Amino acid sequence: MESVNSLIPDDAQKTLIFFVNGKKVIEENPDPEWTLLFYLRKKLLLTGTKYGCGEGGCGACTVMISQYSKIKDSIKYPLYM
Numbered sequence: 001m002e003s004v005n006s007l008i009p010d011d012a013q014k015t016l017i018f019f020v021n022g023k024k025v026i027e028e029n030p031d032p033e034w035t036l037l038f039y040l041r042k043k044l045l046l047t048g049t050k051y052g053c054g055e056g057g058c059g060a061c062t063v064m065i066s067q068y069s070k071i072k073d074s075i076k077y078p079l080y081m
């Protein structure tokens with residue numbers, strides 16, 4: 001089976017920078033096979049988000065994503081990507 005890593009171009013950005021609960025997180029060479037749920041629980045030790053049904057039906061794994069605008073001094077959410 002082909003690894004997900006082999007599908008990423010060599011010149012692709014290898015660093016993720018984002019904020020979790022207002023704290024800056026810099027992740028070098030993130031593993032594309034990790035889910036956000038796994039990352040939050042295992043890497044950041046934020047265990048409030050749970051694995052429930054695993055099918056999108058219960059909402060236990062829900063994560064709120066928002067964007068802060070310094071110019072407007074406001075938070076935009078939910079952020080649809």
Ligand code: FES
Pocket residue numbers: 050051052053054055056057058059060061062
């Ligand atoms: S685990 Fe149930 S919706 Fe994600």
